[in-house]
Amino acid sequence: MYLNPPPQPVPTSPETAVATALPSTQPLSGAQATLHALLAEGVDTVFGYPGGAIIPIYDALYDFKEQLNHVLVRHEQGGIHAAQGYARSSGKVGVVFATSGPGATNLVTGLADALIDSTPLVCITGQVFAHLLGTDAFQETDIINITTPITKWNHQVTDASEIPEALAKAFYIARSGRPGPVLIDITKNAQMQKAEFPPYQPCNHIRSYRPRPLVRSEYVAQAAALINQAKRPLVLWGQGVLLGQAEQEFKQFIEKSGIPAAWTILGAGALPTGHPLNVGMLGMHGNYGPNVLTNECDVLIAIGMRFDDRVTGRLDKYARQAQVIHLDIDPTEIDKNVKATVPVWGDCKETLPLLTELVEARTHPEWRQRFRDHDAEEIAAVIQDELFPTSDELTMGEVIQQLNELTQGEAIIVTDVGQHQMVACRYARLNHTRSNITSGGLGTMGFALPAAIGAKYGAPERTVVAVIGDGGIQMTIQELGTIMQTGVNVKILLLNNQFLGMVRQWQEMFHDRRYSFVDIASPDYVTVASGYSIAGRRVEYRPELQAALREMLEHPGSFLLEVMVTKENNIFPMVPQGCGVGEIRLK
């Protein structure tokens, strides 16, 4: 056994001995034990794709149809992105099945994406028989070593008896502390082997793993003191607020302290877009005010965010004047990119109330006026034209603006990667937390279509709109088949600029308009969708836009709406690569 031995029940009296012995009436296969473990962990939906090395688990699944919903995707990458979407919309652990070899390697992109964006996942891969390991057997890959740098933890199981404990650990590790993806590789013999299993024991402690740091009150006090004497404080928040389910605690903190707060794209929605202290998006294509004023604030309070380089731009020109307070559950993030004056290591659900208690009630009227002034500048220079264009061509911004009017900020917006992603994240109205699902840290094209499918399973009562570019949709377009087969209701808003737009923008701005391989041809998407029995429509002119969006939203099932937008439109503001956030350009 590689794992820590599970705590042994101590039979103190004949009754207890009977009680623990009773349940295991008949031996189960490792595959059955796997599914029982998933049910015990509260799993209701699994995304996956079968194959030889995982057939025993699929065979067992045949008898679990009532309890466990399995979604057959069209590619394992689609499966793992769907599980990510499910996890992000529901707050639960996403689960994926894949077979060995090519099935397992197709998970790699999703694992890397989930690790960098802290998404809790448990991936279960089939593996060749244990006696064949290391022999280059058919469909054998060393998936444990392949995925080591892109998992929070991984483990290979070669004996059925290890399965419950391995899965209990997997779920505990995936969801606790800073969440992340875990992969459990189960050899075929272990899936088939019969064994008697003791009652399922959830895992809630691993000797060497401390997911929840103890909060040091002296640091909280130091942070509060800094905040109380600050004249121009600024809060930057990230996904840590959502992952810690600390949205309420966060709101109370900023409302009492009166500090303007800006978000990273993964933090979007933790505070409603319309909240008066929400001053917009940070980073390369973020809003003008929060970027410029990052370099003017005196105290910077970073909450559950990791100072990604897309947020900070050049570090030697980043907030040099500010004292930095950094709240994070992961000690490796503290001082990693930006040196913290006061580190507050801990779960922000715990640390924020402590801080709120100690901070003075303030309103910072003049300082907040600075943000409004910059907003006015940005509206005049960029936003007005983007959302209410006077030219004939449709812009991405006005499509999102019209969508906002119809959804009233109630929908989940899933975005792919590119210009449309920046536009959707900047302009989408989000009234609720867990409403913005995007690939932030890895920037994975092809993410949105499968992630939207998963998001709908994770939050069936909500409207899910996937905003995708003409490049990104072609990366995982096969998942239209998953929609067709399952009947899941996903609205696909395809913004077609006939280019790999974001790359084209860089080529225009930094490579003398040398458009090298960014002119991408598209199929007739509405026809493709109809081939999958998915309703669709294409829009080219402004007068049709609103009705088409309404048709999409009101359609009883999935719907693909293709909107032809300006071919060469650029996303501004922009902090060019190699520049400081203070050098953000409006044009």
Place this chain on the structure above:
Amino acid sequence: MHQQSIDRREYNITAYTENQVGLLNRIAIIFSRRKINIESLNTSPSEVEGIHRFNIVVVETEDVVRKIARQIEKQVEVLKVYFNTNEDVIWQEMALYKVPTDVIAERVIVERLLREHGARVVVIRKDYTVFETTGHREETDKLLTVLQPYGLIEFVRSARIAIIKDSQGFHHKLREFERTEPSPEVSENDYLNSRDKVFTM
């Protein structure tokens, strides 16, 4: 950049870990993805049952070493990581020297050199003799250079092992660690809490 290279020095990283398949790889890639060369690596069971000890030597700045130590400690199966400069540790490497036996038998000077360097005989055969010394790199190197002219056949040196000078041992640290960062027996899965006897396999 220049300033950084001045500040680079030898650091001894000590990691206490669970004894797990694959953990060496997890730790090694923390160095390789940053293009940091490992000068020396030793791993062996510690005095605590089931806990292994890694001893890793790198030449880096303190800032980089601190970040690496945190990254290593972040791994699920790692209990605790310390890093120390050479001044803060007692460290040793072991070297084996294989020399033709006839040379030793005939040349008194060789015998004297070996004695001067505190070498011990490990094996004597008709064709060769193996000596062992333990010490810092310069010490084992010195014997190497003096033996070379006398037909040294083979030489091998171990990775470095180090012990922290002011430490009261890992037991103490582990207890301290448990005291300052206790692991409360919380179940983070409410679903499972509410369904205690959920089920049985």
